[in-house]
Amino acid sequence: VVIALFAVTAALYALAGGLYALFLWRGAAPTGSWSDRALGAAVVSHVTFLFAGFVHSGTLPTSDIHQALAGLSLLVVLGFLGTMRSRPRLRVLGAFITPVTLLLFLGAAFRRDVGPVPDPVRSALLPVHVAVNMLGLAAFALAFAAALAYLLQERQLRKKRFGGIFERLPALDVLDSVGLKAVLAGFPMLTVGVVTGALWAVRLHPDSFPLSAAQGFGLLAWILFAAVLLLRVAAGWRGRRAAIGTLLGFLCTLAVLLGYVIRDAGGVQ
């Protein structure tokens, strides 16, 4: 049942993503509302999947990286849906958000039983570490979508060539402020996440390559987001530069996740 729910959820996300993309490029109004419906169905299926997983294994989604990914992807969508409620024009961002969600969700599939978490790791800090990182990442995913849309829109305004998506993408200042707010929301989470992560690194002296690389990326992401915020305040960096910083920062956080997934999938030792 759990596997079937997983497949259904993934398929629904793929469908919603396709519809959002169609809405963005072609702009037919019906695809817009259908994509919302598909996404809604995916969320329902997703929640059911998480619940079934909880019943099956009895653990919360903060206990290992795969469950965390499944939980995280849900947070991303919920964050997007919440944002869309107050700003319906941001619906087109679904074309960027949904694929990210699907990617994160699929990450949860690379599951291999690594046995119980080793004792030193198992501390009260672990759920905190995972939870804050999930929340932070969900915020950054939204910032990422806004940044991508910003760069697309800015490019069109600069090249003075307007495709159909120009009509449907929101105004630059809206995208800029959504991106800023999302980074502002995610940054404290990431900070706590990086600090708690560093505590383990000190305690465990891990020597497996993907993990130390992951920590490196985690730090890099933190530095990038810090720079995005700091430079905006100090030097008025906004718009394109802020968007590029956000984009890179989010990719770094994805790299961290990738490190964990690779380790647990046993790909690299």
Place this chain on the structure above:
Amino acid sequence: MSGPNLAVVGMSYRTSPIEVRERLAVSGEALEADLRKLAEEAALEETLLLSTCNRVEVYAGTSTAPEALERVRRWLARRAGRSIDAYVYEHRGEDAVRHAFRVAASLDSMVVGEPQILGQVKEAYAAAKSSGALGSLLDRCFNQAFAVAKRVRNETEVAAGSVSVSSIAGELAKKIFADLDGRRVLLIGAGEMGEQAAKHLRKSGAALYVVNRSREKAEAVAQEHGGHARTIEELEAELVLADVAIASTSSTRFVITPEMMRGVMRARRHRPLFLIDIAIPRDVDPRVGNMDNVFLYDVDDLEKVAQENLSARRREADKAERIVTLEVQAFEAWRRASAVTPTIVALRERVRGVLDGELQRTLPRLEGLGEPEKQALERMLDAMTSKLLHRAIAELKAGAERQEGEALLESARRLFDLDRAEASASPASDARDVAVDTGARAKQIPS
């Protein structure tokens, strides 16, 4: 003819000069009065009068098309005080429906996709409705026309993108700043086009500041558009505060240079600035356009956008025409089906009436019949009617799906002499409404 059909007589910007159209234009309260006069004088069963600055059109629902339309033409000519035959077009049946749909969807407009026409058609519809000139045919036709207009607006981009340079400036501004309310627009110089663009932005709620070499000129322009005047010395300071700047001076040198803008952008902490250079020769050094967060558009850029929007609209118009074609077919199917119903009802009544007449004549000669026996006879006549007409009615109904059905309907009405029987019963339009109603019930009787 099998029942009333639609027709339109009219003239538009395509076929007639403004001098003729303006004599025919009516609006507001005069519209309803004129409509009543028209319906009466031209003896139209249903009518709707659409009058805009680009067209004057009379839509009619009539069973006697050629004569009725001739009367409409004469009415128009009398009002125009001259012969109008050279300017008038006429569409009947399906073509008239198509015309109504295209007009409402703004496909026949001078600027395809302009939104005002739908409101004007709705006004004409409301006037016709309240003056009682609207029958079921025109009512249905125009309600569907509104639906077509909505579909075209939602499913195509016929109305997307401005085609005038000054409104494009406003449209682009809205892609940089979602809300222009409270934003600052700086008008540098006082070219005509610059003023137009500023006016557009002002309408969206932006505050206007005017800079000019001559203080008096700045104040005059500011006064006219409800803005604030500033001196040319304040240009840099104003550029720091502005969100949109429109340059249209007659200067032969660049008024805004990269050196100047570097300082300005730093001072404004890189808040985005939309720079529109409508001056010829240009006021803004084109290198300014490469700076981060500066979006520079000159006249050529805006013209290019206008041209692209125009051709995009034309492409979208093809899509819209396909929607119109589908909807016309839907309307015609409805019309044919609704023309069949009164015929079927009349056919049943005719046959049943004849049988009943014979029964009444025979009954006195039949002795010893009680109530039950009489009722049995009645039921027999009902059954005979149904069985006799079963095949004919099925064919008529099936015919409604096709165009040939109209000929079939015509034959049925002639063979059973239905038109005369109906005409003697009640006025045509009343009979029609009632007939549709009973027709719905008639369908429930197993036939």
